[in-house]
Amino acid sequence: MSKHAKEMEILKEHLGKHQLKFTRQRELILDAFLKQEHITAEEMYHQLARKDPHLGLATIYRTLNLFCEAGLAQARHFGTQTQYDNVSHKGHHDHLICTGCGKIVEFENCDIERLQEEVASRNGFTIQTHRLELYGLCSRCRH
């Protein structure tokens, strides 16, 4: 039994509901994806090239987008590239990003979320999503 049985189940359920098929590539990509917190399609392409040199980049993009629809991943447009964020085993969260070394720390803060709601309703908005990214230097890079 695979280490990612639960997520594999979520994927299969989504596939079933949408007349989609379970393929060797989708299994391979899900397995690699779940080992990361965040990854780009390009990174995954190179990483998987060892296991299957014929896996196409388009397939990686298509599959990561599929994971987003299945609720396993979340796309974050980050600078010039798209990061796919592994959200399968955790809820919503935001990010601290080190401009020195690229390190990414995930965090949640209910107080901030609540204040966001206040700001929105004060302006007549109802929030659907949000993005909060804090850029700075981690302790290692500050010295």
Next chain:
Amino acid sequence: MSKHAKEMEILKEHLGKHQLKFTRQRELILDAFLKQEHITAEEMYHQLARKDPHLGLATIYRTLNLFCEAGLAQARHFGTQTQYDNVSHKGHHDHLICTGCGKIVEFENCDIERLQEEVASRNGFTIQTHRLELYGLCSRCRH
């Protein structure tokens, strides 16, 4: 005396400090830029085509990026395009964005900013910048 004398002064000071030259194009683009809250390079290109049909798109991009370096503008990667945010006459602010009509509302919230600092220091980070965007429906679009 121009309506944007103060900002023109800021630009000239920046130019002086970096061996850059004051050109007709830079003056023209700054003047147009300061009339907006946010604008894309493409939008400005079409807008200025009336005043100077030979103004190149590359020059607009170069100049808006120059404004960012001079502290007059701030680039926000927004969906597929880059929005240049006029920050010359107001301090830092964040944005509420209506997913229905595209309306953008600017806001400031010290409490959120303070909590961000707390989150950062708790994780050993010092914040340099941040981005907070709240996406949702404005009151008009909700109905």
Next chain:
DNA sequence: TTGAAATTGATAACCCGTCTCAAAAAGAAT
């Protein structure tokens, strides 16, 4: 006025991601 240095505009190149399409694979029905 002169001349070195910066800027401009046209357009090629670039990057990232999506689209196209013929061949291959999946899987339901026999």
Next chain:
DNA sequence: ATTCTTTTTGAGACGGGTTATCAATTTCAA
């Protein structure tokens, strides 16, 4: 297992947005 329809795949073309290239022009200090 075989057939048959539907989906998926991989290669590469394509597209939008932005930056790089480079010869001609402009700026501005000397």
